[in-house]
Amino acid sequence: MPDYKVYYFNVKALGEPLRFLLSYGNIPFDDIRITREEWPALKPTMPMGQMPVLDVDGKKVHQSIAMSRYLAKQVGLVGADAWEDLQIDTVVDTINDFRLKIGVVSYEPDDEVKEKKLVTLNNEVIPFYLEKLDDIARENNGYLANGKLSWADLYFTAILDYLNYLTKTDLVANHPNLRQVTLNVLDIDQIKAWVEKRPKTEI
Amino acid sequence: MPDYKVYYFNVKALGEPLRFLLSYGNIPFDDIRITREEWPALKPTMPMGQMPVLDVDGKKVHQSIAMSRYLAKQVGLVGADAWEDLQIDTVVDTINDFRLKIGVVSYEPDDEVKEKKLVTLNNEVIPFYLEKLDDIARENNGYLANGKLSWADLYFTAILDYLNYLTKTDLVANHPNLRQVTLNVLDIDQIKAWVEKRPKTEI
Numbered sequence: 001m002p003d004y005k006v007y008y009f010n011v012k013a014l015g016e017p018l019r020f021l022l023s024y025g026n027i028p029f030d031d032i033r034i035t036r037e038e039w040p041a042l043k044p045t046m047p048m049g050q051m052p053v054l055d056v057d058g059k060k061v062h063q064s065i066a067m068s069r070y071l072a073k074q075v076g077l078v079g080a081d082a083w084e085d086l087q088i089d090t091v092v093d094t095i096n097d098f099r100l101k102i103g104v105v106s107y108e109p110d111d112e113v114k115e116k117k118l119v120t121l122n123n124e125v126i127p128f129y130l131e132k133l134d135d136i137a138r139e140n141n142g143y144l145a146n147g148k149l150s151w152a153d154l155y156f157t158a159i160l161d162y163l164n165y166l167t168k169t170d171l172v173a174n175h176p177n178l179r180q181v182t183l184n185v186l187d188i189d190q191i192k193a194w195v196e197k198r199p200k201t202e203i
Numbered sequence: 204m205p206d207y208k209v210y211y212f213n214v215k216a217l218g219e220p221l222r223f224l225l226s227y228g229n230i231p232f233d234d235i236r237i238t239r240e241e242w243p244a245l246k247p248t249m250p251m252g253q254m255p256v257l258d259v260d261g262k263k264v265h266q267s268i269a270m271s272r273y274l275a276k277q278v279g280l281v282g283a284d285a286w287e288d289l290q291i292d293t294v295v296d297t298i299n300d301f302r303l304k305i306g307v308v309s310y311e312p313d314d315e316v317k318e319k320k321l322v323t324l325n326n327e328v329i330p331f332y333l334e335k336l337d338d339i340a341r342e343n344n345g346y347l348a349n350g351k352l353s354w355a356d357l358y359f360t361a362i363l364d365y366l367n368y369l370t371k372t373d374l375v376a377n378h379p380n381l382r383q384v385t386l387n388v389l390d391i392d393q394i395k396a397w398v399e400k401r402p403k404t405e406i
Contacts, residue, residue: 066292082276106368
């Protein structure tokens with residue numbers, strides 16, 4: 001088995017899907033958490049100067065969704081064929097669009113602009129995405145694709161705390177099917193064990 | 204062979220990678236181009252109310268990168284193994300990050316904000332991404348991953364006109380390795396034939 005290291009800040013956010021997937025597969029990994037003080041010196045050593053980064057036997061790779069798909073192949077959480085993989089990839093990219101739309105408002109530096117954008121985000125964008133995703137979860141019986149567990153479910157559940165933090169809300173509270181996705185993931189023994197033992201962080 | 208339809212506006216942009224991939228595989232497809240007048244009535248019939256959409260035997264799917272990966276599997280432009288696919292996925296998601304960073308400035312509605320953001324985009328973001336991507340293309344001998352042709356090369360070449368339009372420049376003019384990627388793609392017989400016969404559009 002390769003030697004895996006996850007490099008990220010001491011937060012869940014975009015690093016957590018990697019940690020969920022490795023934990024799901026009972027794959028040991030170094031969970032390396034970089035402080036804000038350490039980061040400037042380390043940044044030039046990372047591809048694209050960003051994290052999360054996955055180190056596989058000394059080779060560093062980046063892009064959280066691409067890395068998650070790679071790990072999903074290692075732990076058996078991909079689809080049974082190309083069509084099933086397309087359904088998984090589509091919902092993951094949709095979740096990523098949702099995250100980016102939230103992020104662009106949350107990280108808006110101009111307070112006045114931010115207030116204006118928050119209205120559209122809260123009244124239109126968030127309800128639209130949550131309704132669509134809840135529909136997908138209902139049609140798929142509490143999963144996000146193909147009516148069965150896949151890395152899309154782990155991806156969503158792993159980043160949900162981050163999305164909730166950014167939006168200052170519980171996004172799945174009123175969306176029972178989407179909530180069921182997270183319950184299904186958090187009920188998996190290996191995920192339970194990981195959540196129990198991971199460092200406690202707000203984001 | 205399934206019956207393929209590509210639904211998009213009469214532009215290259217995010218629909219063009221699908222048209223490149225289908226053309227590469229000599230797969231016939233309906234190239235359906237929706238006018239701005241037709242769009243409002245059609246929008247509710249599209250998943251997530253967006254295009255491009257790919258219709259495969261009557262089933263509509265969305266998300267341009269996910270659809271491109273699916274088509275790449277059909278036409279033999281994926282990697283030889285999971286590691287090679289990771290390299291392809293990573294560079295495609297990096298290109299997508301680049302596109303989003305350009306788009307968020309290009310589509311900024313406030314002129315004053317846009318002027319300010321354009322400085323950072325032109326002086327920092329664009330040079331950074333082009334240098335990184337050119338390095339990757341050099342290391343991979345005129346391709347974007349694994350030293351050989353993959354759907355990443357077709358994806359980049361297909362959306363480059365759109366990126367050039369948004370940035371009002373020729374992004375690869377001073378990046379010979381990245382330019383070589385596009386020359387390699389545009390030199391493929393099936394792509395040449397497609398470029399020759401496709402509707403002529405600026406974007």
